[in-house]
Amino acid sequence: MKMVVGIVRPEKANDVLEALYRADVRGVSLSRVQGHGGELERVETYRGTTVKMGLSEKVRFEIAVSDDFVQATVDALCEGARTGEVGDGKIFVLDLDRAVRIRTGETDHGAVTPVD
């Protein structure tokens, strides 16, 4: 059981969702985050105040999957999020100790497997 965390461009979030859907990965959380990953800073000016915007809008996917699905999930994230420019994001795969489905009390494998 792994937790796959993918940080992607907001404009590619929908492509990622589509790719995950095609890969039969169903349980997904996503959140809007601010991040910086080495891309060029944007310069913005508000009247006399000029600033370099160090952080960019990103979307963070958190996907808990059973071991069989790890590679498919990572592939889907890569496929959906890549533009080839700096700032496409990162994927982190973490060990997951426990998972519980709140409604049924199912744990671990059962909890991260979608209900048919």
Added chain:
Amino acid sequence: MSLLPIAASATGVDSGDTAWMLVATALVLMMTPALGLFYAGLVRSKNTLNTFMMCIAAIAIAMVTWALVGYSLAFDGTGSLIGGLGYVGLHGVDFLPREGTTIPHLVFMAFQATFCIITTALVSGAVVERMRFGAFLIFAALWSVLVYAVLAHWAFGGGWLANGGTLDFAGGIPVEMGSGFSALAAALVVGSRKDYGRLALLPHNAVYVLLGAGMLWFGWFGFNGGSGFSTGGPSVLAFTNTLLTPACALLTWFVLDLIRGRKVTAIGAATAIIVGCVLITPAGGFISPGWAMALGFLGALPCYAVIVWRPRTRVDETLDVLAAHGIAGFTGILFIGFFASVAWNGVSDGLFYGNAAQLWDQALGALAGPAYAFGMTFVLLKLIGLFTPLRASEHEEALGLDTTYHGEEAYVTGEGAILVAPPDGDEVEIPVASVN
């Protein structure tokens, strides 16, 4: 206009009429930022400022082109297709009354300028979220002269439609159909947004949309109420009808929404306000209050149908300028042909009151206006496209046009922002989080 009639009517300025027209002019100018707010709410948050700025830019561009040549082409003389160049650069536009009115020529010009401005801004609704800002500025400058001024001459300035007896109280032809059918052409030439038909591209702030619609309605009392150029009967009638028709259109929209989705929608209501105001724009001073109410009930139907149908097509006429302005303007212009009443307007009856000829005159305007607007806008954008790209790149479109063209964001947080060269201090190079 020769100098003689001006001198003869030198004392013909009426203070009451002039006072009202000054206020009406300011009311109509306010409609353009209101439209910006309305449009900004309908787009995604990353394009808020760009969408608003297209409307603001219309003020800058169309006011200048209007003063330089637009006003002259629209309102100098009674040429059949186009006016003269006598008022180029506002030459000779002064304190003396404009022929046929009791207000100073300057006020008349200013009032008409605000029409040119909002009409130019209206067209932007078709191309938001993907058109290059620079290309839009060029388009706005040329469009305000080649399309708006020409149509304004036809309908208001003594051109062939006005001379032929086509009635248009406050701009069903130049403003509403002019913008609506130009919008369709612009959407076709510029092309749809990258994600159109693939992703849900939803309004990001319905409250802006409602507030913008409310402010537009408020401004519209100057737009319609001022189009009689006096405080006389036609103005008063148009003013009151501007209250009645949109209210009836709103009610109709509620019912249609209920039938279609079992819920009355807020953005639908905002749209209905615009549709109602547009419906009464051409007809305001020509039909009775009773028929104005009927116009609200009946006229909402075709507009609603087009708004439901258009998103199912491949045409990304993004903010439905065609439905809300083109179709509503068309309906209003034709409605005059049926229900104009000489007892109310002192000018002409419609078919219902026994004058079938008026319906023919109205049909002529309802066909010629859209045809010219669509054709000229199509050609104009194709030509501009030969010299400069009309569209933002795919990457810019994805990033959003606010940061791309304006270097600003509508909902900036300042998190991680680094001040560049603050006065009397060292540049802080460490990102600062300011979460509050």
